Amino acid sequence: MKILCLVKLVPDVDQLRYDREKNILVRDHAQLMLNPDDATAVATALGFKKEHPDTSIEVVSMAPSGAIPHLEDLVRRGIDIATLISDPSYAGSDTWVTSTILARFLKGRAFDCVFCGTQTLDGGTGQVPAQLAEALSISHMAGIGGLVGLSKEEGAIVDVEGETALSRYSVPLPAVLGFYYSPKRKLPYIRYEDLNRDVSGQISVLGNGELGFDSSEVGLTGSLTQVRRLETDALEAKDPLILNADEQGISFVYAILKQKGFLRT
Amino acid sequence: MKSVLVYIDEDALAYSVDLLEIARLMYGKRAFKAYALSAAGEHAEIQSLFDYVCIPRKESLANFEAARIAHCIELLHREYSFDAILIPATHCGRMIAPRAAMRLRAGLVADVTAVGTDGDEVLMVRPAFSGRMLATVGCREGGPVMMSVRPRAFSYQERTLKAGTLLEFNAPSLNGPGIRLIERRGKAESHDIRESEVLISGGDGAIRDFPQMERLAQLLHGRVAASRKAVDKGTAPRSIQVGQSGKIVSPRLYIALGISGSAQHVAGIRNAEYVISVNTDRHAPICSMSDIIVEATSGSFLNGLLQKIEGSNQEHPGG
Numbered sequence: 001m002k003i004l005c006l007v008k009l010v011p012d013v014d015q016l017r018y019d020r021e022k023n024i025l026v027r028d029h030a031q032l033m034l035n036p037d038d039a040t041a042v043a044t045a046l047g048f049k050k051e052h053p054d055t056s057i058e059v060v061s062m063a064p065s066g067a068i069p070h071l072e073d074l075v076r077r078g079i080d081i082a083t084l085i086s087d088p089s090y091a092g093s094d095t096w097v098t099s100t101i102l103a104r105f106l107k108g109r110a111f112d113c114v115f116c117g118t119q120t121l122d123g124g125t126g127q128v129p130a131q132l133a134e135a136l137s138i139s140h141m142a143g144i145g146g147l148v149g150l151s152k153e154e155g156a157i158v159d160v161e162g163e164t165a166l167s168r169y170s171v172p173l174p175a176v177l178g179f180y181y182s183p184k185r186k187l188p189y190i191r192y193e194d195l196n197r198d199v200s201g202q203i204s205v206l207g208n209g210e211l212g213f214d215s216s217e218v219g220l221t222g223s224l225t226q227v228r229r230l231e232t233d234a235l236e237a238k239d240p241l242i243l244n245a246d247e248q249g250i251s252f253v254y255a256i257l258k259q260k261g262f263l264r265t
Numbered sequence: 266m267k268s269v270l271v272y273i274d275e276d277a278l279a280y281s282v283d284l285l286e287i288a289r290l291m292y293g294k295r296a297f298k299a300y301a302l303s304a305a306g307e308h309a310e311i312q313s314l315f316d317y318v319c320i321p322r323k324e325s326l327a328n329f330e331a332a333r334i335a336h337c338i339e340l341l342h343r344e345y346s347f348d349a350i351l352i353p354a355t356h357c358g359r360m361i362a363p364r365a366a367m368r369l370r371a372g373l374v375a376d377v378t379a380v381g382t383d384g385d386e387v388l389m390v391r392p393a394f395s396g397r398m399l400a401t402v403g404c405r406e407g408g409p410v411m412m413s414v415r416p417r418a419f420s421y422q423e424r425t426l427k428a429g430t431l432l433e434f435n436a437p438s439l440n441g442p443g444i445r446l447i448e449r450r451g452k453a454e455s456h457d458i459r460e461s462e463v464l465i466s467g468g469d470g471a472i473r474d475f476p477q478m479e480r481l482a483q484l485l486h487g488r489v490a491a492s493r494k495a496v497d498k499g500t501a502p503r504s505i506q507v508g509q510s511g512k513i514v515s516p517r518l519y520i521a522l523g524i525s526g527s528a529q530h531v532a533g534i535r536n537a538e539y540v541i542s543v544n545t546d547r548h549a550p551i552c553s554m555s556d557i558i559v560e561a562t563s564g565s566f567l568n569g570l571l572q573k574i575e576g577s578n579q580e581h582p583g584g
Contacts, residue, residue: 224372
């Protein structure tokens with residue numbers, strides 16, 4: 001079984017701070033991290049490889065070259081090879097262009113299954129996996145909470161939490177499987193002897209020289225959607241009343257709940 | 266006359282119908298023909314709200330058959346040349362919309378929460394960076410305006426009765442096997458936190474207090490909700506997660522226990538009417554959007570309030 005894991009590096013949104021005076025989002029201190037949903041996808045693939053040692057895992061990311069240390073890290077955790085798709089002309093690509101680039105790369109690759117996250121912390125559109133599946137004319141399932149089975153013969157059996165129900169699906173391979181972050185499936189630790197292992201031979205970088213897009217097809221110019229404005233979503237600051245959980249504070253909260261009709265006594 | 270296609274997700278009929286409000290905002294009340302695509306074939310409940318209801322001939326497509334439904338959308342567009350295609354951002358809608366956009370080579374904007382126009386151009390607003398930024402997005406001319414829309418972001422109130430003419434079409438089939446549903450189980454909790462007027466929500470600082478939160482929720486006729494951290498720790502199920510990465514809620518009362526208020530959480534409760542936050546740190550981000558801050562541990566607050574309410578109920582039995 002050959003599993004391709006698509007990963008994205010995103011700014012750690014919990015480190016984003018809002019500057020109320022300047023009305024801007026402060027991103028300077030936010031470090032890049034592996035998107036949580038994608039980390040679960042890689043961890044799931046590694047878990048599967050542990051049980052089925054004939055599995056090979058390739059991680060693919062489209063990002064600037066700053067992503068290389070993160071890919072090296074994943075190789076040290078047990079994936080076989082990593083490919084970085086990186087070209088200055090790809091900067092600013094929307095989901096349509098990104099999926100088109102990834103699809104061209106994947107068409108030249110042998111694989112049984114693509115693992116990825118359901119959505120990312122930064123853009124959060126969740127569109128690339130579905131668009132990629134469409135471009136490759138294969139199945140796609142998002143929102144996967146658990147991988148029940150995976151084989152070339154039976155396809156993938158997955159558990160998905162939808163709006164109103166928990167469903168188990170059988171997805172024929174090849175397929176794009178989008179996982180949700182799960183705290184239960186963590187990436188394995190890097191073993192001590194692997195901390196400084198030279199993994200450069202397992203990482204390759206690919207640019208537009210190999211993929212051959214016209215410059216009008218990629219980046220901002222190739223994109224079908226254009227971000228016109230990016231504004232901070234200013235919240236109206238309230239002027240809160242500060243209480244303690246002593247008798248006075250509790251009585252006040254109790255009175256408010258009654259006054260507003262939440263307690264009907 | 267403009268024409269608009271709305272995809273009807275059989276698991277989210279009301280949210281799907283609400284998308285007509287976007288058509289009204291973009292084109293005005295009488296200036297568009299409303300088409301519905303009901304891939305499941307159901308049409309009784311929605312028929313009177315649309316000019317046309319498109320259903321597959323002699324079969325019913327399940328909402329998870331995203332590849333086939335995307336193909337249906339393409340075929341219908343080739344026939345009726347829609348100006349806009351609107352899809353609810355439900356679990357299945359989010360799998361269908363990108364595939365349809367890819368087939369139509371149309372720009373797609375995900376999770377739209379507001380729309381506007383600039384001359385003839387439609388501009389869509391969506392949250393980005395976990396709700397901290399709002400991006401205004403336009404699409405390149407040529408294709409239909411396509412968007413997936415956040416459930417509850419729009420509400421269709423001015424319902425006009427329409428003819429609801431049925432249009433049958435031949436649904437394309439897949440080249441090869443498709444996705445199969447093996448088993449479907451309803452969720453344990455029967456109610457959606459988005460429908461609740463009162464939410465008692467717990468975070469990192471309230472991991473051990475969920476049983477008491479449940480008691481308080483019962484007394485206040487509300488539901489228990491949770492922050493991403495509580496869900497990530499496995500304390501609460503994902504279905505009750507509030508925030509940009511969970512559900513956007515708009516209760517009349519939101520009690521936040523041990524929730525510091527990350528950007529993405531605050532984005533999920535911006536429309537909450539009255540917010541009480543219980544936190545040991547009065548400078549936690551959530552406090553700036555609270556009406557009352559109780560500077561305490563969630564346990565001591567819950568104990569105190571439960572005693573007060575239950576004690577007073579005993580004094581006035583039957584109240």
